[in-house]
Amino acid sequence: GAGVSQTPSNKVTEKGKYVELRCDPISGHTALYWYRQSLGQGPEFLIYFQGTGAADDSGLPNDRFFAVRPEGSVSTLKIQRTERGDSAVYLCASSSFVDDIQYFGAGTRLSVL
Amino acid sequence: AQKITQTQPGMFVQEKEAVTLDCTYDTSDPSYGLFWYKQPSSGEMIFLIYQGSYDQQNATEGRYSLNFQKARKSANLVISASQLGDSAMYFCAMREGNFGNEKLTFGTGTRLTIIP
Numbered sequence: 358g359a360g361v362s363q364t365p366s367n368k369v370t371e372k373g374k375y376v377e378l379r380c381d382p383i384s385g386h387t388a389l390y391w392y393r394q395s396l397g398q399g400p401e402f403l404i405y406f407q408g409t410g411a412a413d414d415s416g417l418p419n420d421r422f423f424a425v426r427p428e429g430s431v432s433t434l435k436i437q438r439t440e441r442g443d444s445a446v447y448l449c450a451s452s453s454f455v456d457d458i459q460y461f462g463a464g465t466r467l468s469v470l
Numbered sequence: 471a472q473k474i475t476q477t478q479p480g481m482f483v484q485e486k487e488a489v490t491l492d493c494t495y496d497t498s499d500p501s502y503g504l505f506w507y508k509q510p511s512s513g514e515m516i517f518l519i520y521q522g523s524y525d526q527q528n529a530t531e532g533r534y535s536l537n538f539q540k541a542r543k544s545a546n547l548v549i550s551a552s553q554l555g556d557s558a559m560y561f562c563a564m565r566e567g568n569f570g571n572e573k574l575t576f577g578t579g580t581r582l583t584i585i586p
Contacts (some may be wrong), residue, residue, distance in 0.1 A: 370543065390573065399474075399561050399576030400515070413573060446513060457565075459574060461515035 358454040359383060363449050369468045370439055378465045382451030389432050390459060391424055392448040400448050406432060408419035439469045473497065474577035475503045482583045483552050491547040491580050494560030502566045504545040505574065508537065509559040518560075521545055527528050549582075568570070 361370050362381040370376050388407055392400035402416040406426045414424075421439075426432040436443055446466050450459040483489040495504065495537045506518040521529045521536045529536040536548040549556055558579050562575040 382501075392574075397578075399563070399578050400574075402573040402575070405573055416573070448515060458505075458517050458520060460517060461507075463512065463514040466513075 361449055361451055361460055363447075363462035363465050365465060366463065367466045367468070369470065371470050372441060374439050374469075375378065375459065376414075376436050376439055376467065378436075378447050378467070380434070380449030380451075380462060381459035382432070382433045382449070383442060383453075383460055386453045386460075387429070388452045388459075389426060390450040390452075391432070394448055394464070395444045396445075403434070403447075408443050436467075441469045443467060444469045472577075473575045474564055476562055476577035476580050478580045480581045480583070481579070482585055484585050485554060486551055488548060488550045489552050489556075489582065491549075491560050491562075491582065492543045493547065493577060495543050495545060495562075495564050497543075497564065497566050500568040502564055504536070504538070505563040505565070506534070506545075506547045507561045507563060507576075509579070511558070511559060515561070519547065529534050554586060555586050557582060567579075 364379045390405045391403040395402040404414040404424050405412050409429045421437045424434045446464040448464045450461045452459045473496050502523045504521045508516045518532045519529050519534045519536050521538045528538050533550045535548045559579045561576050561579045563576045565572050565574055
């Protein structure tokens with residue numbers, strides 16, 4: 358498909374474990390964003406990549422969270438020592454300079470037991 | 471202060487009627503963009519409509535229109551001739567700055583239910 362792809366769609370892990378969430382943006386989109394959506398809330402910004410570099414990581418809650426985009430396409434959000442409070446839907450979006458619209462994937466639902 | 475405020479947690483509307491979803495925003499930046507997204511129960515955020523702060527006319531996209539009142543800092547979404555498939559969460563969001571590709575700040579959303 359031509360949209361933003363996120364894998365896995367669901368991830369269940371135990372407290373203290375490490376997880377990786379993957380995002381495959383729309384082909385040709387240079388900007389990539391990660392958001393976190395808790396139950397009953399709107400998405401909250403985590404980090405934004407322009408190409409390979411993180412242009413704004415001000416939304417990362419603490420140093421357990423880290424994201425990479427080594428080749429300027431696929432991105433991985435990494436969470437170390439997961440906590441129950443990390444349970445949420447993690448959304449990825451991508452955009453281009455053509456229309457500046459962020460297009461979202463279906464998200465990864467993370468459950469920390 | 472909240473940057474995006476959506477005061478209607480839930481709305482029920484009869485099918486085929488028009489519906490207005492409220493959104494007010496707060497920014498001191500003269501350049502900004504306003505967005506509306508739809509989130510069905512499947513979870514994906516679907517882009518609906520965009521309004522730039524310097525746009526002279528209200529944005530329209532099919533059955534969606536944005537009632538942009540800059541002085542009041544409001545950007546209400548109007549859906550005409552509502553359909554059962556319009557039942558979903560609706561989020562208003564804002565991008566501040568004029569460089570493009572910046573983060574979005576979202577409101578808490580409005581759950582719209584269309585009644586047959």
